[in-house]
Amino acid sequence: MSNQLPFLPFALPEIGEEEIAEVVDTLRSGWLTTGPKAKRFEVEFAAFLGDPALHCMGVNSATAGLHLALEALGIGPGDEVITTTHTFTATAEVVRYLGADTVLVDIDPDTLCIDVSAAEAAITPRTKAIIPVHFGGLAADMQSLLALAERCGLKIVEDAAHALPATSGGRVIGTLGSDITVFSFYANKTITTGEGGMVVTRDSALAERMKVMRLHGINRDAFDRFRSKAPSWYYEVIAPGFKYNLTDIAAAIGLVQLTKLRRFLERRQYLAARYHDALRSLPLILPANPSNGDVHAWHLYVIRLASVAKVTRDELIQALSERGIGTSVHYIPLHRQPYWRDRYRLAPEMFPHSDAAYQSMVSIPLFTAMTDGDQDRVIAALHEALG
Ligand SMILES: *Cc1c(COP(=O)(O)O)cnc(C)c1O
Numbered sequence: 001m002s003n004q005l006p007f008l009p010f011a012l013p014e015i016g017e018e019e020i021a022e023v024v025d026t027l028r029s030g031w032l033t034t035g036p037k038a039k040r041f042e043v044e045f046a047a048f049l050g051d052p053a054l055h056c057m058g059v060n061s062a063t064a065g066l067h068l069a070l071e072a073l074g075i076g077p078g079d080e081v082i083t084t085t086h087t088f089t090a091t092a093e094v095v096r097y098l099g100a101d102t103v104l105v106d107i108d109p110d111t112l113c114i115d116v117s118a119a120e121a122a123i124t125p126r127t128k129a130i131i132p133v134h135f136g137g138l139a140a141d142m143q144s145l146l147a148l149a150e151r152c153g154l155k156i157v158e159d160a161a162h163a164l165p166a167t168s169g170g171r172v173i174g175t176l177g178s179d180i181t182v183f184s185f186y187a188n189k190t191i192t193t194g195e196g197g198m199v200v201t202r203d204s205a206l207a208e209r210m211k212v213m214r215l216h217g218i219n220r221d222a223f224d225r226f227r228s229k230a231p232s233w234y235y236e237v238i239a240p241g242f243k244y245n246l247t248d249i250a251a252a253i254g255l256v257q258l259t260k261l262r263r264f265l266e267r268r269q270y271l272a273a274r275y276h277d278a279l280r281s282l283p284l285i286l287p288a289n290p291s292n293g294d295v296h297a298w299h300l301y302v303i304r305l306a307s308v309a310k311v312t313r314d315e316l317i318q319a320l321s322e323r324g325i326g327t328s329v330h331y332i333p334l335h336r337q338p339y340w341r342d343r344y345r346l347a348p349e350m351f352p353h354s355d356a357a358y359q360s361m362v363s364i365p366l367f368t369a370m371t372d373g374d375q376d377r378v379i380a381a382l383h384e385a386l387g
Pocket residue numbers: 060061062063064087088090091133159161162183184185186195196197
């Protein structure tokens with residue numbers, strides 16, 4: 001390689017000595033699985049969202065959380081759940097776990113979030129829920145989605161894997177009027193626990209069901225009420241539940257990451273604004289800013305080649321790679337994945353906006369630990385490749 005600069009990945013977690021110390025403390029404590037730190041993480045997460053009355057439940061992935069959410073809502077065989085084709089397969093697969101059908105729809109070409117009119121057009125008598133994805137950290141059009149759900153008697157489960165923290169209409173994602181919201185703490189998300197997620201709801205009955213199903217269908221409250229009489233080894237299984245609990249080791253990382261989240265957000269906002277300024281003159285479609293002062297979590301910075309650009313998406317990725325810069329593509333739309341394509345006989349022409357975005361898009365490095373100098377390298381490489 002001609003340059004001696006180290007490879008710049010497209011994402012990296014920022015883990016400091018504080019996270020390491022907190023994990024060591026957990027290891028020394030003897031309590032490794034779900035315990036006091038998982039509980040504290042849930043309490044502090046609710047406080048971060050600004051509503052201590054929210055039910056927050058730690059889980060071992062957002063995928064697990066989405067599964068629990070749909071299960072609690074009673075989604076099952078014969079039901080349909082609408083979501084965007086422009087997402088990670090986790091959003092859609094959880095519907096299939098429950099034997100229901102996933103109905104994929106196209107995106108809005110500006111925001112890359114679910115097209116609400118396409119969602120509305122896909123509603124049938126079997127439709128039970130919609131799962132919007134806040135693509136890249138920009139909230140989907142929640143006002144329209146919530147109105148649609150209200151009008152048609154549908155449930156809303158937000159896939160907020162990218163949206164910690166983000167706002168919609170001035171309200172924090174996780175505190176809106178949807179039924180359940182699910183966050184991810186996967187290694188490349190805005191905060192991480194290695195693997196993990198958080199399920200959030202205002203509804204006590206849904207929270208209770210998800211709590212029980214999170215850990216083998218064991219109902220603790222059934223005997224907590226009679227704790228004085230029941231021996232400590234006693235428990236009752238009321239359903240064939242799952243093993244989706246968050247460990248205290250993971251929660252230890254999350255507790256510290258949460259204290260840094262404000263700073264992380266500011267850094268992401270700063271880097272995004274810097275990209276906006278530096279890339280404005282290039283033949284690119286830059287990511288949309290939120291309307292009316294809403295907060296964008298800037299989990300991703302996704303550029304799209306304008307039609308006048310003289311290179312293809314793959315050539316651009318190659319040019320950046322030759323300069324030691326990592327990229328990704330979010331996403332190969334689900335309608336192009338063999339399972340989804342074949343199962344529902346999908347074709348690219350059915351999703352023109354998602355498909356066009358896919359063919360022109362590149363996610364460029366955006367993470368809190370990257371320096372301004374790292375970013376300058378990306379900017380210079382893009383100017384060289386596209387200028
Ligand atoms: C990361 C991600 C998920 C899955 O999160 P996990 O915590 O890895 O299960 C789901 N949906 C979207 C949009 C994601 O980006």
